[in-house]
Amino acid sequence: xxxxxxxxxxxxxxxxxxxxxxxxxxxxxxxxxxxxxxxxxxxxxxxxxxxxxxxxxxxxxxxxxxxxxxxxxxxxxxxxxxxxxxxxxxxxxxxxxxxxxxxxxxxxxxxxxxxxxxxxxxxxxxxxxxxxx
Amino acid sequence: xxxxxxxxxxxxxxxxxxxxxxxxxxxxxxxxxxxxxxxxxxxxxxxxxxxxxxxxxxxxxxxxxxxxxxxxxxxxxxxxxxxxxxxxxxxxxxxxxxxxxxxxxxxxxxxxxxxxxxxxxxxxxxxxxxxxxxxxxxxxxxxxxxxxxxxxxxxxxxxxxxxxxxxxxxxxxxxxxxxxxxxxxxxxxxxxxxxxxxxxxxxxxxxxxxxxxxxxxxxxxxxxxxxxxxxxxxxxxxxxxxxxxxxxxxxxxxxxxxxxxxxxxxxxxxxxxxxxxxxxxxxxxxxxxxxxxxxxxxxxxxxxxxxxxxxxxxxxxxxxxxxxxxxxxxxxxxxxxxxxxxxxxxxxxxxxxxxxxxxxxxxxxxxxxxxxxxxxxxxxxxxxxxxxxxxxxxxxxxxxxxxxxxxxxxxxxxxxxxxxxxxxxxxxxxxxxxxxxxxxxxxxxxxxxxxxxxxxxxxxxxxxxxxxxxxxxxxxxxxxxxxxxxxxxxxxxxxxxxxxxxxxxxxxxxxxxxxxxxxxxxxxxxxxxxxxxxxxxxxxxxxxxxxxxxxxxxxxxxxxxxxxxx
Numbered sequence: 001x002x003x004x005x006x007x008x009x010x011x012x013x014x015x016x017x018x019x020x021x022x023x024x025x026x027x028x029x030x031x032x033x034x035x036x037x038x039x040x041x042x043x044x045x046x047x048x049x050x051x052x053x054x055x056x057x058x059x060x061x062x063x064x065x066x067x068x069x070x071x072x073x074x075x076x077x078x079x080x081x082x083x084x085x086x087x088x089x090x091x092x093x094x095x096x097x098x099x100x101x102x103x104x105x106x107x108x109x110x111x112x113x114x115x116x117x118x119x120x121x122x123x124x125x126x127x128x129x130x131x132x133x
Numbered sequence: 134x135x136x137x138x139x140x141x142x143x144x145x146x147x148x149x150x151x152x153x154x155x156x157x158x159x160x161x162x163x164x165x166x167x168x169x170x171x172x173x174x175x176x177x178x179x180x181x182x183x184x185x186x187x188x189x190x191x192x193x194x195x196x197x198x199x200x201x202x203x204x205x206x207x208x209x210x211x212x213x214x215x216x217x218x219x220x221x222x223x224x225x226x227x228x229x230x231x232x233x234x235x236x237x238x239x240x241x242x243x244x245x246x247x248x249x250x251x252x253x254x255x256x257x258x259x260x261x262x263x264x265x266x267x268x269x270x271x272x273x274x275x276x277x278x279x280x281x282x283x284x285x286x287x288x289x290x291x292x293x294x295x296x297x298x299x300x301x302x303x304x305x306x307x308x309x310x311x312x313x314x315x316x317x318x319x320x321x322x323x324x325x326x327x328x329x330x331x332x333x334x335x336x337x338x339x340x341x342x343x344x345x346x347x348x349x350x351x352x353x354x355x356x357x358x359x360x361x362x363x364x365x366x367x368x369x370x371x372x373x374x375x376x377x378x379x380x381x382x383x384x385x386x387x388x389x390x391x392x393x394x395x396x397x398x399x400x401x402x403x404x405x406x407x408x409x410x411x412x413x414x415x416x417x418x419x420x421x422x423x424x425x426x427x428x429x430x431x432x433x434x435x436x437x438x439x440x441x442x443x444x445x446x447x448x449x450x451x452x453x454x455x456x457x458x459x460x461x462x463x464x465x466x467x468x469x470x471x472x473x474x475x476x477x478x479x480x481x482x483x484x485x486x487x488x489x490x491x492x493x494x495x496x497x498x499x500x501x502x503x504x505x506x507x508x509x510x511x512x513x514x515x516x517x518x519x520x521x522x523x524x525x526x527x528x529x530x531x532x533x534x535x536x537x538x539x540x541x542x543x544x545x546x547x548x549x550x551x552x553x554x555x556x557x558x559x560x561x562x563x564x565x566x567x568x569x570x571x572x573x574x575x576x577x578x579x580x581x582x583x584x585x586x587x588x589x590x591x592x593x594x595x596x597x598x599x600x601x602x603x604x605x606x607x608x609x610x611x612x613x614x615x616x617x618x619x620x621x622x623x624x625x626x627x628x629x630x631x632x633x634x635x636x637x638x639x640x641x642x643x644x645x646x647x648x649x650x651x652x653x654x655x656x657x658x659x660x661x662x663x664x665x666x667x668x669x670x671x672x673x674x675x676x677x678x679x680x681x682x683x684x685x686x687x688x689x690x691x692x693x694x695x696x697x698x699x
Contacts, residue, residue: 013259013274013275014259014260014262014263014265014271014272014275014349015259015275015279015348016259016343016347016348016349017347017348017387017388018348018388019387019388019389019475019591022588022591022592022697022699023389023588023591023592023595025699026588026592026699027592027595029699035699037697037699039695039696039697040348040695041263041271041348043271065259065275065278065279066275066278066279066514066515066624067274067275067278069274069626070273070274070275071274094512094513094514096513096514096617096621096623097617097618098617113479114478114479114512114513115478115479115480115608117598117599118595118599119599
C-alpha cells in the first residue's frame with residue numbers, strides 16, 4: 001500500500017538555530033512527505049521515542065553547535081537498541097568534513113553541510129529510504 | 134507649494150522631471166531594451182523588494198528635509214546619533230569571541246586588544262546561555278563549543294584576569310540568565326577595585342528574540358520580562374553607564390527575515406520592553422537612554438544602509454510620540470552591528486572576506502556605534518586567530534583607508550537611499566501595527582505570528598537560491614572543485630571533563646551553608662515582588678553557581694514551552 005514517506009525532523013542538543021530544520025521540514029512536506037518537527041532541545045532519548053511513536057521512516061537531525069559527534073551516534077545507538085535499525089538517519093548543519101567519516105561509521109547515512117539544496121536531500125531520502133512504502 | 138518651504142523639490146521642478154523622464158524612457162530606454170533586454174525581468178533587493186530601474190526626485194517627492202532627514206545628533210536622528218559621528222570617534226571594534234575555557238578565551242581577548250580591538254564581546258557556550266552548569270546531563274557535548282563555559286564567579290575572574298574593567302567596555306551575549314552574568318561581572322569588578330558605577334558595556338538581555346529566533350530561552354514570557362525590568366531598575370541606580378539591553382534584530386534576520394521585518398519585529402520587541410518598564414513604575418527617561426539595539430548587515434548595500442536610517446527615524450518617532458519621552462537620549466537609537474553569518478558560504482571560504490567588506494561598509498555608511506565582523510571560516514567552524522585578525526583588519530581598512538568615515542551619512546540625499554529608507558520605515562511600521570493589533574510582541578510570539586512570517590521569508594529565500602534566481606557566488610554559480618579546508622579551530626573534547634572537575638573542587642571548597650542561605654533568600658525574592666538583582670549579586674559573591682541560581686528561578690518561574698507551526 002502506498003503511503004507517504006514519514007520524516008521526523010529534529011533538533012538535538014541545546015542549539016537554537018532552527019532555520020535550516022524548518023526550511024528542510026517545509027521542503028520535505030512540499031515534496032509530498034509527512035513531516036513531524038520535534039522543536040528545540042531534544043535529547044537523543046526524546047528523538048528516538050518520538051521516531052518510534054510516530055513510526056517514521058526517516059530521522060533528519062540538524063545541529064550547528066559542534067555537539068554532533070556526541071549526539072548523532074547516541075541517537076543511532078538508541079535506535080538500534082529499540083530494534084529500529086531500518087530507519088534512515090541523516091544529519092545536517094555546521095559539520096567539518098573530517099567528522100563525517102566517523103558519523104557515517106556510526107550509521108548516519110548522509111551528512112548535509114551548508115550550501116546543500118533541499119532538492120539534494122529530498123532525492124537522497126527517496127533513493128535511500130529503507131522501509132519500502 | 135505642498136508641504137511648505139521645507140520640501141526638497143518644488144512642484145514645477147517635479148513636473149519637469151516627470152516629463153523628461155517620460156521622454157527619456159520613450160526615446161532612449163525602449164530603444165535600448167529592444168536591442169539589449171535587461172538581465173532580469175524583476176530586479177529585487179536581498180530582501181526580495183522591488184528595485185526600480187532609476188530613482189529620481191519623483192520617488193522622494195514628499196520628503197521634507199528638516200522633518201525627515203534633519204541633522205546628525207538631533208531628532209529624528211536619520212543621519213546618525215552623534216553630531217560629528219566618525220569624525221569625532223570611530224565605532225567600537227568589538228569582536229565577538231569566546232570558546233572552551235575561561236583561560237583560553239582570556240588569551241583570545243588579550244590577542245584581540247593587542248591587534249586593535251577596542252571593546253570585548255563575550256560569547257558564552259550553550260549550557261551557560263540556558264542556565265545549566267557544565268556538569269548537567271544536558272550540557273554533555275556542548276561545554277565550551279560555541280562560547281566559553283561560565284559556571285561560577287571563579288570562571289569570570291579568570292576570564293577577565295589582567296583586563297581592567299574600568300578601561301574596557303564589555304558586551305555579553307547573554308539573555309535568559311543575563312541577570313546572573315551581570316551580577317558576576319559586577320562582582321569581578323569589585324574584586325579589581327572598580328565600583329559598579331564605572332562599568333561600561335552591554336548585556337544582550339533580549340528574551341523576546343530568543344522565543345522568536347535564537348532559542349536560548351529558559352523562563353516563560355512574564356517572569357522573563359520581570360527580570361529584564363528588574364535589571365533596568367537596578368542599573369539605573371547602581372550601574373548607570375551600562376547598556377541594560379541590546380534589542381536584537383540580528384538573530385531575527387539570521388532566522389531568515391527580510392530587512393523590513395528585521396526593523397519591524399525588533400522595534401516591536403523594543404516597544405514591549407518600554408511598555409513593561411513603564412508598567413513596572415519606571416519613568417521612561419530614566420531607562421530609555423540605556424536601551425541599545427543590535428542589527429545585522431547583509432550583502433545588499435543600499436538596502437542595508439536604508440534599513441539603519443529607517444530604524445533610527447522610526448524609533449525616534451515611537452519614543453517621542455508613543456511614549457512621550459522628553460530626553461533626546463531616549464529617542465536616539467544606538468546600535469551594534471554584526472555582519473551576516475548566514476550570508477557566508479562554506480564553499481570558497483575566502484570569498485567571505487569580500488562579503489564581510491561590503492557588509493562592513495553597509496554598517497559604517499548606516500552609522501553603527503559598534504561592529505563585529507565575521508571571519509571567513511565561520512560557515513565551517515569557530516574562527517582561527519588568523520581569520521579573526523583579517524576580519525578585524527577589514528574594519529580597520531574601512532575606518533582608516535576608505536574615506537567613508539570623513540563625512541557624516543554620506544549617502545543621504547541619494548534618491549534611492551531616501552526612497553528605500555521611506556519604504557522600509559513604512560513596511561516596518563505596518564508590522565508594528567499588526568503586532569499591536571495582536572496585543573503586543575509577547576502575545577504575537579505566543580501566537581507564533583512573528584515566527585511564521587520569518588519562516589515564510591526564509592523558505593522563499595531558499596527557493597530563490599535553488600531556482601537560481603538569486604546568485605550566491607561559489608554556491609550556485611562559479612563553483613570549483615574544492616578540497617576540505619584545513620587548520621579549522623577545534624575545541625578540545627576534554628574541556629567538558631576539565632570544567633566538571635573544576636566545578637566539583639569549587640563546590641567542595643566554598644562555604645556551602647552561606648550558598649544555601651543566599652539561594653533561599655533569592656527564592657523568597659522570586660516568589661515575591663521585590664527586585665531580584667541584589668539577591669543574585671549576593672549569591673554569586675559566595676560562589677553559588679549559574680546552574681544553582683537559574684535552578685531556583687526555574688523552580689519558581691517554570692520553563693517556557695516552544696510551539697511551532699510549520
